[in-house]
Amino acid sequence: MSKKITKICCIGAGYVGGPTMAVIAQKCPDVKVTVVDINEKRIAAWNDEDLGKLPVYEPGLDKVVEEARGRNLFFSTEVDKAIDEAEMIFISVNTPTKTYGKGKGMAADLKFIELCARQIARVAKDDKIVVEKSTLPVRTAQALKSILHNTGSSPAGKEGGVQFDILSNPEFLAEGTAVEDLHAPDRVLIGGDNPEAIQALVDVYAHWVPAANILTTNVWSSELSKLTANAFLAQRVSSINALSELCEKTGADVNEVARAIGTDSRIGPKFLKASVGFGGSCFQKDILNLVYIAKSYGLHEVADYWEQVILMNDHQKRRFADNIVTTLYNTVSGKKIAFLGWAFKKDTNDTRESAAIHVADYLLNEQAEIVVYDPKVTEEQIYADLDYLNTRDEKENRKLVTVVNDPYKATDEAHAIAVLTEWDEFRAYDWQRIYDLMLKPSFVFDGRAVLDREKLKNFGFEIYIIGVGSCG
Ligand SMILES: NC(=O)c1ccc[n+]([C@@H]2O[C@H](COP(=O)([O-])OP(=O)(O)OC[C@H]3O[C@@H](n4cnc5c(N)ncnc54)[C@H](O)[C@@H]3O)[C@@H](O)[C@H]2O)c1
C-alpha cells in the first residue's frame, strides 16, 4: 500500500512550478498544494486578485488558478513552513547554464537545487518524498540523496532519522500550451527506486492521467530521458532550419518540403517549422548540458554530434540578421527596423533565449534603430534582455531601442519589418496601412513564415520569407 498524499509543497513558483501545481490542485481537490518561492514579487503576483496579473501568461491558466486558489492551492514565501507540512516536496527551481568556474557555459548550475536540498534536510522532521521536477543532469538524484541523508537535524543514517525518497518526474510541458499539455500529457514520467514512493506519485497523477500514460522507470533513465527529449526536438528544428538555407538557394520552399516529408508517418509533421532559430529557456541549456555530460565521460563524438544542433541554431539567427543588413544596401546605420514579436514563441510572455534578442544585438552592432512591438512582453523585460548581453551600456540600449504598444506605431516610417515571433495577430493586420506608413522600398523579413507572401507583394512590399527567400 502506498502512502496517500494529502499535502504537497513545490519549491519554485516559475513557469513550471506555477502552472504544474495549479493543475495538480485543480485535479486533486483532496490534496493541499502550496507553492513557495523566495521571490516575493512573484508570489504577490500569483496571489493578485486580478488574474490578468499572474506572473506567467499561459492561455487558460487564469481559469485553473481561479478554480483552485484559496481552496487547496496556495502561494507563499514561507518556505520552511510548507516543507515542514508536506509529505511530498517538488523541487522546481531554475537550473540555468553555469556562468562561472568548471563547466562554465555548458554544465547546468545546480546551486539552487543544492540549496533546496539543504533546506529540506534542515527543516524536515518526518519522512518526505522529494521529487525532482526541474530538469537535471543524469545522476543528480545521487547528489540530492547524499545531501539529504547526511545533513539536517536528524540525518537518515541515525536512529530516529528522517527517511527521504527521491523521485525524478521531469516536466514536458511547452510554454504557450502549458495548461493543455498538463491536462492531457502524452506521458508522465516517474523514475525512482522505491515502489511505494513511485506509487504515491502515480496516485496523484492518476486523478486525471490515464494509467497507460504514466511511465515508470529507474531514476537515471528518467533524468536522461528529459535531456534526450529536448535534444531530439531541437535537432528537428535545426535540421529543417539547415534545409531552409538550401531551399532559399535552390528555389525550393521549405514549407512544402516539410509537408512532403512530414506526411511520412515515420517522420511525422510536428516540429518541422523553419524559423529564425529556436529559443526558450530549455533547448540550448539542456543540449549544452548533454554535451557537457558526454564530454565528462570522454564521449567526444557524442558531444560533437549534439553540439552541432546549437551551432546550426546560432548560424540561423546570424544569417537572418545578416540578410537584413545585406538587403538594406549593406548598411542599417540610422535605419529604423520594426520588430514584430520579441517572445521566443507565440502565446507566452517568456523571452529567455529568444532569437529576437540575438538578431537585435547583431543589428544594434550595425547601428540600427529598433522599434519593438510584442503583444505580451514588457518594455522592462526587453531592456533587461539586451542589458544582460553586456554588448553595450544600458544608456545606449535605451537610445537605440524603443518599445511601443501599437504595431502601426512600430512600423511608421520604418525601413524594414522583421517578424521574430509567430503571433497570430500579425496576419490580421491592415498591411495596406502598414505599407503606406513605411519608407519605400518597404522591406519585410519574415523569420517565422507567417505572412501571406503574394498578398504582401501585391501591396508593394519587398518580402523575404525564411526558407523561401527573395528580397533581392
Ligand atoms: N520553462 C519551461 O517550459 C520548462 C519546462 C520543463 C522543464 N523546465 C525546467 O523546470 C525548471 C524550472 O524552470 P522554470 O522555467 O519554471 O524556471 P523559473 O526561473 O521560471 O522559476 C524558478 C523559480 O524558482 C525560484 N527559486 C530558486 N531558488 C529557490 C529557493 N532556494 N527557494 C525557493 N524558490 C527558489 C526562483 O525564484 C524562481 O521563481 C528548470 O530546471 C527548467 O529546465 C522548464
Ligand SMILES: O=c1ccn([C@@H]2O[C@H](COP(=O)(O)OP(=O)(O)O[C@H]3O[C@H](CO)[C@@H](O)[C@H](O)[C@H]3O)[C@@H](O)[C@H]2O)c(=O)[nH]1
Ligand atoms: O517546428 C518548430 C517548433 C519549435 N520551434 C521553436 O523552438 C523553440 C521551442 O519551442 P517549444 O518546444 O514549442 O517550446 P518550449 O516551451 O521551449 O518547450 C520545450 O522545452 C520544454 C522545457 O524543457 C519542454 O518541456 C517541452 O517539451 C519542449 O517542447 C521556440 O523558439 C519555437 O519557436 C521552431 O522554430 N520550429
